[in-house]
Amino acid sequence: MPILMSRDNPDGHKLEDLLVTVGQELSAKTSRLAGDRCPTAKFIVCNNQRIVDLLNMAVSIQRETLDELKKVGPDQGPRGTPRVGPYSNPTAYEASKVTR
Numbered sequence: 001m002p003i004l005m006s007r008d009n010p011d012g013h014k015l016e017d018l019l020v021t022v023g024q025e026l027s028a029k030t031s032r033l034a035g036d037r038c039p040t041a042k043f044i045v046c047n048n049q050r051i052v053d054l055l056n057m058a059v060s061i062q063r064e065t066l067d068e069l070k071k072v073g074p075d076q077g078p079r080g081t082p083r084v085g086p087y088s089n090p091t092a093y094e095a096s097k098v099t100r
Helices: 014-029 040-073 088-098
Strands: none
Touching: 014 040
16 A cells, blocks of 8 residues: 555655654654663664664655755646656756756
């Protein structure tokens, strides 16, 4: 079952929102282990923090992608005309490059 918003799943979730939510949930889950000093708990806390850091990096990368897409044109949503790809309007993109 698709999770991400797309032309085929217009009611799905935005990637950047999901990444933030998963990171927040994992941080909250990890905080419950904070007082446990056993080696396994320490290992899990360390690994979970690494995962949260990677999720934050993925959010940053996705925001860079969104910034690049904004240069092409406004977001018309999953039901609108794509800014890039086979269903996009490359002529409009090329014209926008000339007028910048």
